[in-house]
Amino acid sequence: MRRRSFIAGVAASGLMPGLRSAARPAETLLAKARRLAARPFAAHAPPLPEPFADLSYEAYRGIRPLPGRAALLDHGPKFAFDLLPPGLFFPDPVRIDVDDGSGPTPVDFSPDLFAFDDRFFADVPDTVPEAGFSGLRLRHPLNAPDRLDEVLVLQGASYFRAIGQDMVYGLSARGVALGTGGPAPEEFPRFTHLRLHPARGGTVRIEGVIDSPSLAGHLDMTLRPGRDTVTDIAVTLLPRRDIDDIGVAPLTSMYLKGPLRSAVSDDFRPRVHDSDLLQIENGAGERLWRPIANPARVETSAFVDDGPASFGLFQTPRRFEDYQDTEARYHARPSAIVRPAGDWGRGAVMLVEIPTGDEFMDNVVAFWRPEVPLLAGTEHRFTYSITWTRAAPQDGAARAVLQSRSGLAHHRPGARRYVVDVTGGPDGLRPEITAPATVAIEGVSVFALPDGRGTRLTFVLLPGEGIDAADIRVALHDGQSSAPSVWVHRWTRARDGGV
DSSP states (O other), X not given: OHHHHHXXXXXXXXXXXXXXXXXOOOXXXXXXXXXXXXXXXXXXXXXXXXXXXXXXXXXXHTEEEOBTTTBSEEOSTTOEEEEEOOBTTBOSOOEEEEESSSOEEEBOOOGGGEEEOTTTOSOOOSOOTTOOOOEEEEEEOSSOTTOOEEEEEEESTTEEEEOOTTOOOOOEEXXXXXXXXXXXXXXXXXXXXXXXXXXXXXXXXXXXXXXXXXXXXXXXXXXXXXXXXXXXXXXXXXXXXXXXXXXXXXXXXOEEEOTTSGGGSOXXXXXXXXXOEEEEEOTTSOEEXXXXXXXXXXXXXXXXXXXXXXXXXXXXXXXXXXXXXXXXXXXXXXXXXXXXXXXXXXXXXXXXXXXXXXSSXXXXXXXXXXXXXXXXXXXXEEEEEEEEEXXXXXXXXXXXXXXXXXXXXXXXXXXXXXXEEEXXXXXXXXXXXXXOTTEEEEEEEEEEXXXXXXXXXXXXXXXXXXXXXXXXXXXXXXXXXXXXXXXXXXXXXXXXXXX
């Protein structure tokens, strides 16, 4: 209560610290993005000056927004926000406007909005003209009516991430991806301007301008926090060049190890990942289940589609025992489901898997890529929602995949056994397995799991000589649905040359 009284007192005395009383900008952020796209890209800022330059991870964590100045700033009865400092991975300044209902007003950056840990900062100047905010964080009483929990963060490039009730941050989304998984270095468009609109009931709207050498863009997001948090999004993309490697509605996650190939990492935990499954509901009504892997080399998979209904990265096991990690709490990290609004036409859901030896790098990206390139000087609008949830993947009328495992088939040197557990009993289940001629599929078996826990499908994959990768597709026909669930997997040879 004392915190709220303090903030209310600051507000009553005038503007929040840092807010200008100057004339408010008349230009809409979409108009600003269009104006940016019509001219050549310009670099935004020089390197960060002291005290924000060349910070270690610990030093950056030693910069804390001060309550009432840059933290816990009231934004209506159900929201508050924090302004985030620059440094470490976040050198580029982001202009931030806040609208209290009377129009957007820019917030001035100043070091005195933050506390600096004496262990890392001996002398902090009063002003740092070259620096600016790196993003913002929104708070909402997610889990208790008297506590403002974090619910959304926008920081770094065009990244943002959200959580619902009883969740901790995990995977992220982006405004747009460029060149992900391609032969050239990936380009990271970034937010240059964020605008926080007045809260309306239990929702709040945020806009952002995106800029990069290849495009400008505009993101319009409405946040609806709750048990599942939903972000309703419209992204307008304005290419400066012809773009055929665009990523729309990208989700970015981490996968180190799991039961598909646990030997990837010598670790006490049975699983280490933010997501372990890509699920797609395609335009033909099929539901595809694609387990995620940590491959020996970069792997890019394309799931061609026409008018996708949804795609998402899921964290499927939900027990602490599945991860045995008291600090990272992987069991409480959200899944994220993209649901397009309207017809996105022909294209492909893309999955990029990048090899990693630790859990500190995001190495999994899923996004939509239109079939037709985006041409310079054109404008493209994509609307969709992202649901941040702990719910299990939906199975509709078809079989749901419960888990996927693999290991060496010791009775057949050079072979690998796969185990796929699905819901329902074995009666009527007819798996149709499709694989390239370069691999053999043997020993297919379907049987009931104990205690009515579902049905287990097993088979053995035997790759041919010199074969390093193979795509496997298993359609789970059961006579109950015209569009069966489909389990898909890309086998890749292990880093040590084994299977």
